Amino acid sequence: MTTALFRNAMTEHEHSPGYLIETTYPDRFYRELSPVWLNYVATLGAGQPRMLDGHFTYLELGCGFGQSTIANAGAFPNAEFYACDINPAHIEAAVHHAARLGIGNVKFYESSFEDLLAKVELPSFDFIVLHGIYSWVGSTARASIQQIVARKLKTGGLLYLSYNCLPGWSTEAPLRKLMQELADAEAGDIEQRTRHALTTLQQLSANNFRYFRDNPATVRAVEAFTRDPANYLAHEFLNDTWKLYYSIDVADDMARAGATYLGSATLADNHPMLLVDQASAESVAKLPTARLRQLAMDFAVNQRFRRDVFVGGGPTKLTQAEIIQNLDNAIIGCVCAVDQISAQATIPRGKISFQEEFVSELRLLMGNGAVSIGDAVTALGDADRNLVEIKQNLVFLVAAGTLSPFAQASAQPAHITPKRTANTIVDNALKNIARTGNPEVVPCERLGSGVLVQAQEALAVQAWLARTEHDRLPPSRLVRLGLLT
Numbered sequence: 001m002t003t004a005l006f007r008n009a010m011t012e013h014e015h016s017p018g019y020l021i022e023t024t025y026p027d028r029f030y031r032e033l034s035p036v037w038l039n040y041v042a043t044l045g046a047g048q049p050r051m052l053d054g055h056f057t058y059l060e061l062g063c064g065f066g067q068s069t070i071a072n073a074g075a076f077p078n079a080e081f082y083a084c085d086i087n088p089a090h091i092e093a094a095v096h097h098a099a100r101l102g103i104g105n106v107k108f109y110e111s112s113f114e115d116l117l118a119k120v121e122l123p124s125f126d127f128i129v130l131h132g133i134y135s136w137v138g139s140t141a142r143a144s145i146q147q148i149v150a151r152k153l154k155t156g157g158l159l160y161l162s163y164n165c166l167p168g169w170s171t172e173a174p175l176r177k178l179m180q181e182l183a184d185a186e187a188g189d190i191e192q193r194t195r196h197a198l199t200t201l202q203q204l205s206a207n208n209f210r211y212f213r214d215n216p217a218t219v220r221a222v223e224a225f226t227r228d229p230a231n232y233l234a235h236e237f238l239n240d241t242w243k244l245y246y247s248i249d250v251a252d253d254m255a256r257a258g259a260t261y262l263g264s265a266t267l268a269d270n271h272p273m274l275l276v277d278q279a280s281a282e283s284v285a286k287l288p289t290a291r292l293r294q295l296a297m298d299f300a301v302n303q304r305f306r307r308d309v310f311v312g313g314g315p316t317k318l319t320q321a322e323i324i325q326n327l328d329n330a331i332i333g334c335v336c337a338v339d340q341i342s343a344q345a346t347i348p349r350g351k352i353s354f355q356e357e358f359v360s361e362l363r364l365l366m367g368n369g370a371v372s373i374g375d376a377v378t379a380l381g382d383a384d385r386n387l388v389e390i391k392q393n394l395v396f397l398v399a400a401g402t403l404s405p406f407a408q409a410s411a412q413p414a415h416i417t418p419k420r421t422a423n424t425i426v427d428n429a430l431k432n433i434a435r436t437g438n439p440e441v442v443p444c445e446r447l448g449s450g451v452l453v454q455a456q457e458a459l460a461v462q463a464w465l466a467r468t469e470h471d472r473l474p475p476s477r478l479v480r481l482g483l484l485t
């Protein structure tokens with residue numbers, strides 16, 4: 001398959017009204033969109049992960065510059081990736097980026113959601129993802145998204161959908177109205193109007209206004225906006241639509257499209273123990289329905305952004321043994337340097353601590369590369385340790401972001417000296433990082449996602465490949481991640 005821009009298939013200005021196309025969105029990577037990450041969520045939610053060994057299909061709706069889809073396509077060369085966005089500048093840059101890396105298994109479409117099904121022959125999908133879309137598009141676009149899900153998500157396929165939600169935004173929501181009205185009153189292009197609106201908003205928030213005094217978080221929010229790029233703020237606040245959801249209402253929308261809630265791609269949200277104290281967890285657990293428990297938990301944590309994962313056609317009924325086996329088979333590893341695995345990790349409730357001895361053994365284990373949770377439990381188990389607790393520690397370390405879900409276990413110990421970069425895509429990406437001096441997300445088959453590689457690491461690889469320094473070792477993190485083989 002070739003990387004292609006299907007612009008000619010579209011007629012002019014078919015975009016849904018009300019979404020900004022005057023300015024591009026920041027070019028960002030989201031690890032939660034990886035098929036491996038979504039499979040891990042399915043596993044935690046007692047669902048069946050999708051097969052990733054061979055061919056599968058993946059669609060991103062509203063892909064922006066396509067960075068996440070490109071990284072995932074590079075990490076799964078046997079799968080077929082599709083992505084669409086209404087903004088021509090996004091699609092053009094995405095096509096160029098994929099071509100620069102030599103990635104051929106992704107097709108980008110300059111298309112609205114509304115036109116996609118009519119204009120493009122699409123297969124059914126194992127994964128459909130949309131990040132930063134649902135709260136920001138109008139009802140016609142949302143109806144089209146639901147239609148795409150209803151018609152194109154396979155039974156058992158996984159859907160990722162993120163959105164702004166209530167009650168977490170309730171105090172700050174009026175800031176959007178103020179920002180929008182201030183921007184409307186300004187002259188200039190959209191970014192200039194955004195910047196001017198923000199300056200006025202800042203001035204207003206410095207006054208003794210009762211709203212700001214009664215809601216001190218709003219002053220901090222305005223301060224935080226000043227650190228965001230103007231194009232991000234324009235896309236966040238200045239579209240016609242900015243809809244705040246209760247998560248159960250999104251679940252109702254998806255149920256109408258035939259998809260059922262499985263869990264959260266914000267991994268900690270799947271573990272009440274990491275979110276709230278015991279009394280709160282018990283009050284939530286006592287509520288009679290899953291729907292009420294979900295709503296109450298959003299109030300318990302004052303949830304403002306959700307990354308929900310749904311399954312097409314309803315969850316597969318697995319036995320308890322199958323659920324446990326799926327978790328044991330899930331592969332985990334460390335993306336960062338293993339000495340950064342610390343005895344304390346940050347979780348929504350605060351900090352969680354692990355025994356130093358356990359953590360030093362974990363560093364050694366992870367230094368050899370990714371392993372299945374089952375194998376990790378066996379390796380870390382000894383007479384004094386409870387195997388159930390070890391497994392829980394590992395799952396909590398993944399939820400805290402210290403460890404990550406991986407696609408493949410490491411076949412060989414990481415100390416074996418590699419000879420070359422893993423493939424042309426990795427080679428192209430590392431050369432570009434070394435040349436520009438800018439960090440970049442590199443597709444990584446072992447992780448099944450993208451890895452941010454810094455300029456020093458890429459330069460070290462170039463020096464090592466050129467053998468300019470004979471006794472230099474290749475960067476161990478990249479060896480462990482299978483980017484050098």
Ligand SMILES: C[S@@+](CC[C@H](N)C(=O)[O-])C[C@H]1O[C@@H](n2cnc3c(N)ncnc32)[C@H](O)[C@@H]1O
Nearest residue numbers: 016019062063064085086087112113131132141
């Ligand atoms: C907030 S941005 C998110 C981009 C990307 N998913 C990310 O998170 O970086 C929303 C994206 O949706 C695209 N978009 C908005 N409405 C659309 C529509 N009706 N059809 C297709 N794309 C749309 C925009 O062009 C923009 O790239």
